[in-house]
Amino acid sequence: xxxxxxxxxxxxxxxxxxxxxxxxxxxxxxxxxxxxxxxxxxxxxxxxxxxxxxxxxxxxxxxxxxxxxxxxxxxxxxxxxxxxxxxxxxxxxxxxxxxxxxxxxxxxxxxxxxxxxxxxxxxxxxxxxxxxxxxxxxxxxxxxxxxxxxxxxxxxxxxxxxxxxxxxxxxxxxxxxxxxxxxxxxxxxxxxxxxxxxxxxxxxxxxxxxxxxxxxxxxxxxxxxxxxxxxxxxxxxxxxxxxxxxxxxxxxxxxxxxxxxxxxxxxxxxxxxxxxxxxxxxxxxxxxxxxxxxxxxxxxxxxxxxxxxxxxxxxxxxxxxxxxxxxxxxxxxxxxxxxxxxxxxxxxxxxxxxxxxxxxxxxxxxxxxxxxxxxxxxxxxxxxxxxxxxxxxxxxxxxxxxxxxxxxxxxxxxxxxxxxxxxxxxxxxxxxxxxxxxxxxxxxxxxxxxxxxxxxxxxxxxxxxxxxxxxxxxxxxxxxxxxxxxxxx
Amino acid sequence: xxxxxxxxxxxxxxxxxxxxxxxxxxxxxxxxxxxxxxxxxxxxxxxxxxxxxxxxxxxxxxxxxxxxxxxxxxxxxxxxxxxxxxxxxxxxxxxxxxxxxxxxxxxxxxxxxxxxxxxxxxxxxxxxxxxxxxxxxxxxxxxxxxxxxxxxxxxxxxxxxxxxxxxx
Numbered sequence: 001x002x003x004x005x006x007x008x009x010x011x012x013x014x015x016x017x018x019x020x021x022x023x024x025x026x027x028x029x030x031x032x033x034x035x036x037x038x039x040x041x042x043x044x045x046x047x048x049x050x051x052x053x054x055x056x057x058x059x060x061x062x063x064x065x066x067x068x069x070x071x072x073x074x075x076x077x078x079x080x081x082x083x084x085x086x087x088x089x090x091x092x093x094x095x096x097x098x099x100x101x102x103x104x105x106x107x108x109x110x111x112x113x114x115x116x117x118x119x120x121x122x123x124x125x126x127x128x129x130x131x132x133x134x135x136x137x138x139x140x141x142x143x144x145x146x147x148x149x150x151x152x153x154x155x156x157x158x159x160x161x162x163x164x165x166x167x168x169x170x171x172x173x174x175x176x177x178x179x180x181x182x183x184x185x186x187x188x189x190x191x192x193x194x195x196x197x198x199x200x201x202x203x204x205x206x207x208x209x210x211x212x213x214x215x216x217x218x219x220x221x222x223x224x225x226x227x228x229x230x231x232x233x234x235x236x237x238x239x240x241x242x243x244x245x246x247x248x249x250x251x252x253x254x255x256x257x258x259x260x261x262x263x264x265x266x267x268x269x270x271x272x273x274x275x276x277x278x279x280x281x282x283x284x285x286x287x288x289x290x291x292x293x294x295x296x297x298x299x300x301x302x303x304x305x306x307x308x309x310x311x312x313x314x315x316x317x318x319x320x321x322x323x324x325x326x327x328x329x330x331x332x333x334x335x336x337x338x339x340x341x342x343x344x345x346x347x348x349x350x351x352x353x354x355x356x357x358x359x360x361x362x363x364x365x366x367x368x369x370x371x372x373x374x375x376x377x378x379x380x381x382x383x384x385x386x387x388x389x390x391x392x393x394x395x396x397x398x399x400x401x402x403x404x405x406x407x408x409x410x411x412x413x414x415x416x417x418x419x420x421x422x423x424x425x426x427x428x429x430x431x432x433x434x435x436x437x438x439x440x441x442x443x444x445x446x447x448x449x450x451x452x453x454x455x456x457x458x459x460x461x462x463x464x465x466x467x468x469x470x471x472x473x474x475x476x477x478x479x480x481x482x483x484x485x486x487x488x489x
Numbered sequence: 490x491x492x493x494x495x496x497x498x499x500x501x502x503x504x505x506x507x508x509x510x511x512x513x514x515x516x517x518x519x520x521x522x523x524x525x526x527x528x529x530x531x532x533x534x535x536x537x538x539x540x541x542x543x544x545x546x547x548x549x550x551x552x553x554x555x556x557x558x559x560x561x562x563x564x565x566x567x568x569x570x571x572x573x574x575x576x577x578x579x580x581x582x583x584x585x586x587x588x589x590x591x592x593x594x595x596x597x598x599x600x601x602x603x604x605x606x607x608x609x610x611x612x613x614x615x616x617x618x619x620x621x622x623x624x625x626x627x628x629x630x631x632x633x634x635x636x637x638x639x640x641x642x643x644x645x646x647x648x649x650x651x652x653x654x655x656x657x
Binding site: 211214215216217218221224225228260261263264266314315318319320 | 500501502563564566567568569570573576580612615616
């Protein structure tokens with residue numbers, strides 16, 4: 001595939017029942033120049049120990065004894081799951097195998113899929129931290145003639161690299177800090193304009209400075225959109241304050257600037273959507289009427305918090321978000337045979353901005369399932385139950401539903417055939433107060449099911465307000481702005 | 490590349506323009522390894538880019554097309570509807586290629602102070618959210634350096650590299 005490729009030798013450990021799979025893995029690796037050894041005694045120096053972990057292997061004493069032997073050899077193990085990765089943690093060994101299990105689980109797990117490229121995934125995963133993996137995926141490296149060592153053993157890795165890749169703690173790229181609150185001050189000054197320079201003159205002057213910063217390499221690209229957004233949002237909430245004056249031209253200009261600022265921050269909007277949203281936002285059940293500076297400040301800061309949340313979500317998804325309040329977080333409970341439907345549902349919900357937790361996007365190696373599950377269910381407000389006969393038979397689905405009911409989550413059953421299997425139904429009947437009406441996802445209604453689900457997840461106006469006020473930056477920014485106002489007064 | 494920028498309504502923060510990336514790399518190859526684009530597609534892309542650049546700046550003798558394109562991309566940041574990362578990706582592609590050729594002993598500028606090339610790479614990385622020291626950056630780039638000049642890389646670097654075989 002690539003020139004001058006250097007390949008490591010690999011050892012393989014597997015249960016007898018998985019010998020057919022092991023043979024296929026061996027054949028694939030051998031044809032790619034990887035030499036395979038199966039006995040510890042054969043290995044003088046090796047970098048990789050491929051461990052094929054399956055339900056059979058988990059139960060095989062011979063398999064674990066063999067692993068314990070390898071462990072003494074100081075090899076680096078790499079777990080290859082022949083079952084869904086999430087199931088690794090459902091029943092971890094607790095006896096004498098535990099120590100070996102701990103040794104195994106701190107290393108990379110590859111879940112072999114049923115796709116045709118499954119072994120290519122395995123080859124790539126032999127060194128997942130190698131940046132050339134990215135080149136490989138993009139297909140650029142071969143064209144450039146620069147990828148010479150896909151498996152990363154030919155070129156020594158600098159010792160400092162691991163440290164360098166850890167997070168620095170610097171906010172990127174949306175630094176929502178108190179300096180942006182100056183936009184509120186500039187906006188409120190507009191209520192008592194200096195007639196010699198015009199109402200928006202100070203604002204425009206600051207925009208020009210921020211534009212220069214945005215244009216500079218390593219400048220502050222997001223300060224300008226934030227400044228514009230805060231200034232215009234503040235004024236839109238200040239319509240009832242004395243001294244407020246917006247001409248028709250100002251209204252058009254404000255809408256254009258708001259849309260552009262939101263766009264630059266990762267929030268896409270349609271024409272006229274922003275004024276309507278701000279009006280609805282101003283009509284949330286606030287305690288104070290919008291006739292004081294403090295009340296306008298409060299609304300502006302809450303709006304900043306909302307946009308900040310949306311920009312973070314846009315960055316995480318590398319997709320623009322719609323201007324809308326985030327829905328309640330939910331947890332998806334499904335049986336493995338229904339994974340296709342669950343995948344489709346989650347993709348649809350996430351595309352509409354829902355905050356969905358499910359095992360395939362959340363469980364990482366080294367995190368015990370129990371802990372992950374408890375944490376996820378604890379954070380969620382809803383449990384979406386894909387209620388099928390397979391789910392009825394799954395003890396894990398049952399565990400998830402029981403945990404959800406115990407923790408007071410609302411349970412939304414989603415049925416693929418119009419009914420809930422008897423076992424699950426009796427479980428749901430045990431807590432009728434927490435069960436939402438069933439959503440039907442039979443063939444003719446499958447396309448509309450995500451919309452129905454999303455409608456259940458949406459917050460009421462008072463819940464939206466409570467959520468905004470509970471976000472960490474909200475109190476901090478309010479306090480900072482109040483202090484700034486007091487010092488100016 | 491000279492059309493009015495199309496609004497990217499989907500991806501965010503965006504800015505990864507594959508045509509710009511190809512141009513950045515090919516210009517680096519021409520300027521620092523002394524190779525002209527050999528592929529038909531590459532030739533078309535580079536020629537079209539240079540033609541369009543000349544058309545956008547009539548009456549100016551373009552001595553440094555990379556600098557001019559970089560300036561254009563910085564100017565595009567005036568609009569909030571353009572991704573500010575377009576400039577960062579362009580610079581990263583160009584200067585990383587230059588660094589790799591220098592470290593491979595394939596560059597015509599191998600004796601130039603390395604910080605000349607490291608500074609724009611680190612700046613582009615910083616804008617993309619990655620902070621690295623000069624040493625870390627160089628160590629990472631070195632991992633891409635071919636261990637030896639191979640038949641494949643000889644084909645890519647179609648003229649005789651200045652230090653062919655020096656790394657073997």
